[in-house]
Amino acid sequence: MARNNKPHDDHGELELSDEMAELEDRISLEEINARQAKEQEAETQGALYTDEELKQQFEQSQTDLNTTPSPEAPGEKNPDTLNDSDTAPKQTADNMATQEINKPAATPAPTVNTSSKTAIKAESAESSVNHVTMDLSVFFADAKTAENHNDTTPTDIAESGLNDSPPGQKIDCDDSLDKQNFQTNLKLAMETEIVAPVKNTKLTIAEKAKALLSKNKEQFNEYFGRSLPERELDLGFIFPPQKAKKDLEPIVSTRDINKLFAIKGTSLNVIFKKTEEDLAKLVKCKLSKSQQLSLLDNYSQSLFEKFSSVIALYEKRPSTSDDKQVEMAEHALNTIKHLITGYKQVYAEIYQSTNTLYGPQRETANTVAFQLLELIALEQRLTSTLHTQTPQASVKTFNTLFHALARYEPQTIGKQQHSAALNTQTTLEELFIRYQCGLLLDLMHLSSSQYKLLNNYLQLNIKSVQLLPLDYLPSSPEPTWIIHHDSSDGPRLLTEILRAQISNSHFSPLCIRFQSFLNQIKKDYQESLNLLENEQSTHSSNVFKTSTVEQTLTLLSTLNKLTTMIETQTASQTYSLYQAIKLRAYSGLSDSSSYFEHLFASQNIKSVRDEENEYELPTKPTASISQWQCAMQDENTIYLQTKEAAAKLEMDIGVLLLLVIINDEKEEKIIPARITRLEREGQGKIKLILEKLGDQSTCISLADSPCALLTLHGDKRYLLAANGLPLRGQQAIEGLLPDGSKIMINMVALKAVSNNFRSWNYFSSQC
Numbered sequence: 001m002a003r004n005n006k007p008h009d010d011h012g013e014l015e016l017s018d019e020m021a022e023l024e025d026r027i028s029l030e031e032i033n034a035r036q037a038k039e040q041e042a043e044t045q046g047a048l049y050t051d052e053e054l055k056q057q058f059e060q061s062q063t064d065l066n067t068t069p070s071p072e073a074p075g076e077k078n079p080d081t082l083n084d085s086d087t088a089p090k091q092t093a094d095n096m097a098t099q100e101i102n103k104p105a106a107t108p109a110p111t112v113n114t115s116s117k118t119a120i121k122a123e124s125a126e127s128s129v130n131h132v133t134m135d136l137s138v139f140f141a142d143a144k145t146a147e148n149h150n151d152t153t154p155t156d157i158a159e160s161g162l163n164d165s166p167p168g169q170k171i172d173c174d175d176s177l178d179k180q181n182f183q184t185n186l187k188l189a190m191e192t193e194i195v196a197p198v199k200n201t202k203l204t205i206a207e208k209a210k211a212l213l214s215k216n217k218e219q220f221n222e223y224f225g226r227s228l229p230e231r232e233l234d235l236g237f238i239f240p241p242q243k244a245k246k247d248l249e250p251i252v253s254t255r256d257i258n259k260l261f262a263i264k265g266t267s268l269n270v271i272f273k274k275t276e277e278d279l280a281k282l283v284k285c286k287l288s289k290s291q292q293l294s295l296l297d298n299y300s301q302s303l304f305e306k307f308s309s310v311i312a313l314y315e316k317r318p319s320t321s322d323d324k325q326v327e328m329a330e331h332a333l334n335t336i337k338h339l340i341t342g343y344k345q346v347y348a349e350i351y352q353s354t355n356t357l358y359g360p361q362r363e364t365a366n367t368v369a370f371q372l373l374e375l376i377a378l379e380q381r382l383t384s385t386l387h388t389q390t391p392q393a394s395v396k397t398f399n400t401l402f403h404a405l406a407r408y409e410p411q412t413i414g415k416q417q418h419s420a421a422l423n424t425q426t427t428l429e430e431l432f433i434r435y436q437c438g439l440l441l442d443l444m445h446l447s448s449s450q451y452k453l454l455n456n457y458l459q460l461n462i463k464s465v466q467l468l469p470l471d472y473l474p475s476s477p478e479p480t481w482i483i484h485h486d487s488s489d490g491p492r493l494l495t496e497i498l499r500a501q502i503s504n505s506h507f508s509p510l511c512i513r514f515q516s517f518l519n520q521i522k523k524d525y526q527e528s529l530n531l532l533e534n535e536q537s538t539h540s541s542n543v544f545k546t547s548t549v550e551q552t553l554t555l556l557s558t559l560n561k562l563t564t565m566i567e568t569q570t571a572s573q574t575y576s577l578y579q580a581i582k583l584r585a586y587s588g589l590s591d592s593s594s595y596f597e598h599l600f601a602s603q604n605i606k607s608v609r610d611e612e613n614e615y616e617l618p619t620k621p622t623a624s625i626s627q628w629q630c631a632m633q634d635e636n637t638i639y640l641q642t643k644e645a646a647a648k649l650e651m652d653i654g655v656l657l658l659l660v661i662i663n664d665e666k667e668e669k670i671i672p673a674r675i676t677r678l679e680r681e682g683q684g685k686i687k688l689i690l691e692k693l694g695d696q697s698t699c700i701s702l703a704d705s706p707c708a709l710l711t712l713h714g715d716k717r718y719l720l721a722a723n724g725l726p727l728r729g730q731q732a733i734e735g736l737l738p739d740g741s742k743i744m745i746n747m748v749a750l751k752a753v754s755n756n757f758r759s760w761n762y763f764s765s766q767c
Contacts, residue, residue: 209223209224223359223360224355224360225359225360228362228408229408231351231352231358231404233403233404233407233408233507235348235351235352235401236396236400237345237348238393239283239341239344239348240283240284241284242284242286243284243286244285244286245285245286245287248281251281251285252278252295253295256278257278257302258298260274260275261302267328268309268328268332269325269327269328272328272332273327273331275299275303275331276331276335280334280338282338283338283342289346289350292342292345292346293346296342296343296346299339300339300375303335303336304420304421304423307336310328310332310382310385310386311382313325314329314385314448315448315451315452316449318447318448319644319649319650319651320645321644321645322645323645326644326684327684329386332382333379333382333383333388336378336382337379337391337394340375340379343368343372343375344372344397346368347368347372350365350368351365351404366405366412370417372397373398373432374420374421374422374426374431375421376394376398377398377421377422377431380435381422381438381451381455384443384451385448385451386448386680387444387448387678387679387680388681389679390439392489393488395439395487395490396486396487396488398432398435399483399484399485399488402428403507405428406470407470407507412428414427414428414429415428429467432467433465433512434462436481436483436491437462437465437514437517439489439491440481440491440514441559441566442565442572444677445558445562445572445676446558446653447652447653449652450551450554450558453543453544453551453555456543457541457543460542461517461520464516464517464520465516466512466513467510467512468480468510468511468512468513470510471508473499473502473503473511474511479493479514479515479567480494480513481493481494481512481514482494482498482512483509483510483512484509485509491512493569494511518567521556521560522560524541524556525559525560527539528552528557529750531549532549532553532750533728533729535728550753550755554654554753554755557752557753558653572689575639577631578629578630578631578639578641579629579630579631581628581629581630581640582661582662582663583628583659583660584624584659584660584662585623585624585647585657585658585659585660586621586623586657586658587624587649587650587651587655587657587658588650588655588756589707589709589722589756590621590707591622592658592707593699593707593708594618594620594621595620596697596698596709596738597699597738598618599670600698600739601738602617622648623660624642624647624649625647626647627643629641629642635692635695635714636691636692637690637691638659638690639687639689639690640687640688641686642686643684643685643686644680644686651678652755652756653675653676653678654675654757655675655754655756656673656674656756657673657674657688657690658670658671658672658673659673659690669695670697671692671694672692672693672697672711673690673691673692674690674752675688675689675690676689676690676691677689693713693720694712695712695713695714696711696712697709697711698737699738700719700735700736700737701736702721702725702733703733704724704725704726705721705722705725708721708735710735710743717761717762717763717764718751718760719747719759719762720758721757721758722757722758723753723756723758727758727760728747729748729750730746730747731746731747732744732745732746732747733745733747744764745764746762746763746765747760747762748760748762749761
């Protein structure tokens with residue numbers, strides 16, 4: 001049989017054809033035992049050879065050795081690698097089957113008799129037969145390891161498998177050579193062959209098959225997919241149409257990838273733009289799995305650090321007014337999308353193959369599956385940080401793939417593995433739970449600056465989330481969420497209607513319980529409120545030991561709000577139709593307060609010049625120059641859209657925006673509002689949901705905070721003040737209105753807190 005010695009592909013095993021199943025039947029354990037019995041019987045009979053017979057046998061043996069292909073033979077392919085064509089597995093199995101039929105019968109081994117002059121001849125003949133026999137070693141690495149066989153092979157050969165060293169030196173054996181010299185030369189030749197280095201250290205598929213079959217029938221059946229279940233769950237992956245490589249030249253190479261990332265000082269925008277172009281070609285090109293996987297691995301390992309840089313950038317500065325930064329974010333999202341598509345293509349090809357082909361490639365398939373799931377988890381983290389929607393196709397891929405692994409490869413779910421994308425040790429179960437938590441919570445309500453704290457909080461409480469066994473449908477009244485394998489949405493609360501649908505479905509969904517986690521959020525939020533009320537700063541949770549009261553309260557108040565939305569099964573409304581609206585916008589307490597001061601002065605003070613007095617208007621802040629659009633507004637909420645970079649405003653969760661809306665009659669309506677949800681779209685557009693904080697407003701000057709606002713919203717009154725202002729419930733504070741009158745403000749309760757300001761409920765009395 002031709003031996004393949006091409007360097008082994010670390011990503012996979014040989015794609016075997018269905019003929020391997022027939023081959024295994026012909027080389028069963030019963031046949032091996034029968035052959036071994038014949039060999040032992042021959043040894044017992046003690047057949048002896050004459051010098052001439054021994055010489056002829058050795059010459060024939062040298063011929064057999066010389067016909068064995070060299071391990072370095074060019075052009076051959078390692079059958080233990082991922083094949084570049086569909087014919088390779090069939091050819092391998094055919095070759096193995098042909099040699100099984102045509103191999104010569106084993107020659108009986110002589111008995112060693114120390115009292116006879118023929119003992120040396122018998123011993124030499126036995127050594128020759130052991131090394132050149134065409135028994136099962138043509139199929140397997142070590143034919144002497146089967147049950148009940150007396151192993152006479154030297155230890156180094158038995159442990160190293162087939163001897164892949166070049167053929168031994170041929171010994172001249174003419175008639176003039178005396179018998180003693182012949183025996184000496186023969187022994188030297190065989191010893192040279194024994195100590196020759198073994199170059200092929202990695203087992204071929206045939207060698208692995210022999211090793212497994214001789215030791216464990218069950219492992220053999222599992223390795224070749226004979227005992228594996230049929231993978232009936234359809235992945236449902238959809239890919240772009242592929243073209244021949246010649247139609248898409250040039251295709252990126254490993255050298256090109258290394259060169260791109262080796263250049264220091266290259267901007268993230270340039271890197272992501274180039275990688276997006278290369279990967280877009282790669283996923284549309286017909287390449288072998290091994291070649292495609294090699295390119296994907298090279299790119300992904302280099303890009304993980306770049307993705308982390310983008311995340312860190314937006315965690316530090318959640319809003320941007322730079323067009324190039326907006327463009328970079330879009331290129332990064334497209335790049336990771338193409339990476340995911342590439343790994344899906346590789347995995348789907350292995351998953352959809354027959355069990356005979358899938359079995360030897362299970363390790364590669366499971367490795368690619370882990371890489372694919374961690375990439376989708378990284379994509380969720382990236383999209384959340386950028387405040388963009390996680391693609392529904394990625395959600396469906398994640399759910400389907402995890403269900404398939406839980407059903408057909410359950411041993412991989414709880415295995416600890418290092419995630420290069422997330423730079424941590426994790427299991428697929430933890431990865432799945434965190435991903436579902438991210439889908440359950442609408443993270444668009446949370447500022448990117450809080451994401452690092454959120455990730456630590458999720459890591460601390462992830463054990464409280466319970467993932468139930470597959471095919472287990474709970475009957476307890478405790479709230480349970482379900483995730484279908486073909487779902488492109490987040491977890492759904494299990495109801496009686498859904499329970500009836502599940503009982504009729506072929507593949508049951510996974511069940512997961514979040515209630516303990518949601519209860520922990522409520523508990524931690526209540527504790528943070530008590531700390532603020534009592535002017536304490538140490539929270540019992542280790543996550544908040546190094547964070548400020550404002551950071552802790554901002555995160556937990558938002559999570560508490562999202563918990564309420566989850567339990568009441570409510571969600572934020574979204575709109576797709578936006579129409580132009582005339583408005584000016586001012587960002588933050590300082591600009592908002594300055595606008596009111598300028599407005600009051602312009603309405604009540606005329607700028608005059610005389611000998612005694614001179615009055616000038618306060619400086620008016622700069623408004624947003626962007627074009628704004630509105631989808632809907634009611635008495636509590638307004639939905640806006642604009643171009644982020646053109647707005648020239650700080651736009652982040654919790655930021656105060658003062659909106660000056662101009663109607664058709666040129667009348668102005670001033671509305672202070674707080675950003676509660678933010679979502680970025682393509683082409684640099686950004687959607688905002690703002691909570692209105694009043695329909696009548698004015699500025700006020702406090703002793704410890706010159707920039708503050710008083711608002712009236714229906715029958716509720718709010719004080720909007722800076723975070724550093726030492727206020728608490730049931731406290732009274734005096735303020736100065738723009739007209740110079742004093743007012744006493746009596747605090748009632750804290751309404752909301754963000755990184756920029758707090759809002760308080762109050763009632764007032766005129767001084």
